[in-house]
Structure formats: C-alpha cells, structure tokens
Amino acid sequence: MERLPGFRDFYPEPLPDRDAWSADLRQHIFAAWRNTARHYGFREYDGPPLEPLDLYTVKSGAEIVGQLYHFTDKGGRDVALRPEMTPTLARMAAAHDRHYRKPPEVVRHPPTLPLRTSAEGPPPRALPVQRRPHR
16 A cells, blocks of 8 residues: 555664665754754744634634644534644743733744744645655
8 A cells, every 4th residue: 555645654663675764864954953952942833623614714714724734623612733833832822921022023934933943744735736846
C-alpha cells in the first residue's frame, strides 16, 4: 500500500534504499535545532493537532474551510486539523494573557512571546501536492 501524497516515511538506520528518509538524521537535526534555540533563549511549545474550526474562519473567512481538513466530532463540534501554529499560539496567549508582558511580540519561525518560543514540523493543508525542491 502506498503512502498518501505529500507525506514522507522516515526509516530507522540502516535505510532500505538510497531514496529513503532517515528518522535518525531527522532526530539529529531537530535535536541540534532545539539545542541552538535553547542556547539563544527560545522555549518550545506545542498545541493540540485539532482546533475549533471557528479559530480559522473568524479571521480568514468561510473560504478557508475548503483548504482545511475538517469534520464534525461526536460532540457536534466543528473541528479542523491544525494547518499552522499562529492561531493556536494566539489562542494560547489569549487564554493566559495576564502571564505575558504587553505588548507580546510574535515573529514567525520561531514565534516569539515574552518567552521566546519555537515549534517544529510542517502542518497539514488540504491543498494539491506541488513539487518543490527539498532544502
């Protein structure tokens, strides 16, 4: 069975062939990135992979629904697979705004609040897979 388009498999060493992606190398790169980010005062954060659909439609409008993986859960809530971290970070900061300096500074990759924060990994979007060079 083939994997879904736009996704990668990461194999343990030894790799099954030359074109396979190494899970060990990926972890090494992420560990180096985390250590460098911590060295410069950044703090890691994460959020749930599912968010309320309204979190995205309030700012971007109903047209974004066609770009998201979304569904109605068993509780009747419209939820979406998180396509990016910015709205999640904004929701997290708004929920506990009294704990942060004002005004918060937010910078993309890595995002920055009074605590410098960082996150990893590509978020999913329900868009056609496009060929692009790997960097």
